[in-house]
Amino acid sequence: MNCRSEVLEVTVEARQVEEAMLALLHTILLHRSTGKFHYKKEGTYSIGTVGTQDIDCDFIDFTFVRVSSEELDRVIRKAVSEFKDALSSDGMGQISLEFYQKKKSRWPFSDECIPWEVWSIKVSVVNLANEQERQICREKVGEKLGEKVINVVEVINRHEYLPKMPTQSEVDNVFDTSLKDVQPYLYKITYQITDSLGTSVSTTMRRLIKDTLAL
């Protein structure tokens, strides 16, 4: 519970799924990334720069800004295309981008990953009959995405909890330092197909075990 959750809902055509998802995920990550930290002596650091890049969509009348980092783009593209492949032609799905921080625990337990913000994007795919409708859809989805982007920016502009800036030893607990040109907060992309957003068997089992242990 101790994490914010934001839900975005979009309705798109099957061929637009990938671009729409990329647009939203990249927008969020743009605001949740910083330049690389360069730690100096006496516990100070300087922040590197982050480049941005405009991307035009092919199937949507829309242009979005993303961090110009090929590595980051590759990671996200991979996740999105998996999601797209799993999504049937007129189904529902949800892709979520979860920002978390790690907490070191003592020996018997593995490190805890504690989410602090979760963005869920609910997608429903529609089939359109003719080219004219597709054209309309193309514009409408573009407008909708524009609204969503504004929405995202508004949420991010609110002055709310963010993990504190870490010292050098802790930087891995807060930021993803694996990329060489940009440093987003630790994140995780997961997706679910079908609208039964109920819990899967494994999570139920995990909770059951946890509950019996707890009290």
Add this chain to the structure above:
Amino acid sequence: MAHFETEYQRLEASYSDSPPGEENLLMHVPEGSKSQWHHIENLDLFFQRVYNLHQKNGFTCMLLGEIFELVQLLFVVGFTVFLANCVDYDVLFANKFVNHTDSSKVTLPDAILPMDVCNAHIRDNAFVIFVLIISGVFWLHRLVKFLYNVCCYWEIRSFYINALKMSMSELPYATWQEVQARIIEIQKEHQICIHKKELTELDIYHRILRFKNYMVAMVNKSLLPVRFRLPVLGDSVFYTRGLKYNFELIFFWGPGSLFENEWSLKQEYKRGGNRLELADRLASRILWIGIANLLLCPVILVWQILYAFFSYTEIIKREPGSLGARCWSLYGRCYLRHFNELDHELMSRLSKGYKAASKYMNCFLSPLLTVVAKNVAFFAGSLLAVLIALTIYDEDVLAVEHVLSSVTLLGVCITVCRSFIPDKHMVFCPEQLLRVILAHIHYMPDHWQGNAHRYETRDQFSQLFQYKAVFILEELLSPVVTPIILIFCLRRKSLEIIDFFRNFTVEVIGVGDTCSFAQMDIRQHGHPAWMSEGKTEASIYQQAEDGKTELSLMHFAITNPHWQPPRETTHFISQLKERVNREAAGASSETHPLSLSESEPRSLVANILAGPSTLGSVHFACDSSLANNAVTGMPGGATALRSLSPISSSLHLRGSLSAAHRVSGFTGRAMTGSGTDARTVSSGSSAWEGQLTSLVLSEYASTEMSIHALYIHELHKQQSRGDLSRHTWHRQESDESSDSIPDEVRSEPNTRSRNFPRSQTFPATLPSPGASSASATGGTNMGQDGEKAQSSSQRRHSGPAADHFGTAGKVVRTAHVPMGGWAEDGKESSRHHEPVQEETSEDELPPHIHKVT
């Protein structure tokens, strides 16, 4: 561009991405996560653990307790198996002679079978192996849980020490309010909850009591099938730990429960669309859990019996009277619990009411039984006396077979008999006793008042306050009865349950899904008959019964004086407080009014004062003694204290105390307390003083709450006299199954003929069935089915009950004898600083009048 000779020039390279000289860079200093306590993942569990550790008096106590529990478990099982298999009872009973070469005495080791025989015994007995395996699994489970808990609580311990700055040694002496104040304080710097900048008391309570609030609300709305009408036993309540565990398993945390995790209800249950389908699913889940219970029944039964045997035999042997003692039943605890009331608060309140309650129950000893018991005791006593006398004369008497056992049996017999013989000095004044009880338990069906002397009232009260023996018996029966209740009663209610969770769940930012009743919002859940007339917008379905919302609100506001409720709520609280204060002051200036003019609201508090005025005066001695050291700087408070009557003085004192206490926060005279200035406390010598103050404050809180509870009840009584409203104590099961059960009134023709003044709030009282169902369905269109069923059941009542409603209107009331004589009790109570202990003799009923000066 260079050939234009202007002053404007291109800025060189300042936009380039390559870092220029490092000295020009903006340098940042990382804050680092200095503590590990920011952003805790599962705050529910976290707060629960913080609370548990506080209640268990620190880490060491808890650890030891758990270790002993584990050892005890091993011992219970091991010893039972040993007794059953490895003892040669023939030797013990001297049926078989042991051949000893050196001495003729039989020693204990003689009676123990050798190892190999023993093992063979165990191996041959399938049942023993079965028991051993089960308890082995159970024990391992406990062990793993224990180890897990140790790790978790170790973390909590370091939270106490590092973040809250409380050492484990001072923890037992700190009140929960102090701990809570510190948690709220550290939220500002550590942000343990990321949704808000600041936590409130209510947030913490909500998280700790999330599921308990649901249970309280469900009992309050009579949703849980715990009341039954049985052929022989009549109206009875069955609610055991096993049943409770199953309810919680089904609703809150079991596989496929309604809750997704600890803090949120599953999405599909929040939507009304497919409620029928969800209800079906819930019903089938209940069925499966019921069947699982049925299958596991033998295992649980064996366990319960073993457990009961080992935990209670010792007590029964030591003091057989304890079976005749009473305890608050599990149902009572649910019925009497406020929303947002922590365990220790409930227990201290109930413990305070314990003495009065048991005295009340003792008023009703059947005279027939008394006569019999007296004579049985006489005969048994004479036999016992002879045997003892003989034994004293010559010890060999004991060696005669069965002499020792008959002495023991006779002793038990006499003790049992004695419990049926009333105290010679007891005075029968149930009405006053009930008042004292009400002051502590805060809830009571309307029709009890004025009927305290009736047997029916006593029977109903005994559902809340049962014999310990009955409690144990119910626990033993529980494994058998639980599956039946689940399969046949709870399953039928699945639709209502689904509706309940949908209608009464609200999502609070920073807390998650909570029971909306627990928000204590008068507007949404207030009951017009309980002071929220005009303020409430709740439909009948939404109103909490018995004034639960209002009383819970007062209770919470009083126990957490620093809580800032929403504006309307603040208005309600301050209005009520002011009224009580004013009338307390007014009443104290009058002489004790013996006769009551009931229409005058002014006499309300006077009425309370004239009745068991004990409440205020109990603490009076303690007040004045503390006034000296605590309120020295407040002469105003001190004089007010002298000039006013006990109750109002305690009210004022509490006010002035907390005022003084706030002042002290500023001046640096360290006094801890539930206040926000908890941080200014230095943990040195002043710590004790501070704790004392906060304890005193919390004691006043309970007194103040008692007064408010009495006041609200009194007002409710006046308001609802002649006013028509509903009654919940015997509201029938709202499902159609109650058709098979005869209605209350029909089944008790004798009651009817005696014209037992049923409460005016008996369900009879809706103006017309049509209107009732219209209002019910109009009020909420979501829970239609349950609602209709309910209104139809109300309709069923309206026939028979209507004819004696007139009698209910004019309940004969006896004038309250003013009770004084509390000075000595006050002195006694001043020794008691722990609020949890059983209260002192505040419920004594001296018939003489003693003016407290």
